[in-house]
Amino acid sequence: MTVSKWSFWGAGSWEKAQQIEQFRTDDGKVLLGGQVDQLVEAMAAFAPPAAGELKLSESYQASLNVVIASNWQ
Numbered sequence: 001m002t003v004s005k006w007s008f009w010g011a012g013s014w015e016k017a018q019q020i021e022q023f024r025t026d027d028g029k030v031l032l033g034g035q036v037d038q039l040v041e042a043m044a045a046f047a048p049p050a051a052g053e054l055k056l057s058e059s060y061q062a063s064l065n066v067v068i069a070s071n072w073q
Helices: 033-044 057-069
Strands: 022-024 031-032
Touching: 022 033, 031 033, 033 057
Parallel strands: none
Antiparallel strands: 022 031
16 A cells, blocks of 8 residues: 555644545555445445455355445446
8 A cells, every 4th residue: 555645734634634535456446535434334244254264155255246346446
């Protein structure tokens, strides 16, 4: 992850200054900062996999793919 133009004071308040506006992958996909909460809420609805489980079930993968696709553009 690369953080550019990070400033603690430039946005007028401490809370606003600590916001990341977007996440961008090498292939150009973007997740806006405001969409992070939506993604976290959607993922929180899933029960966690068993300890040590390395591969998600196909139903989990399918559900997560929908959530990820709707938030990453």
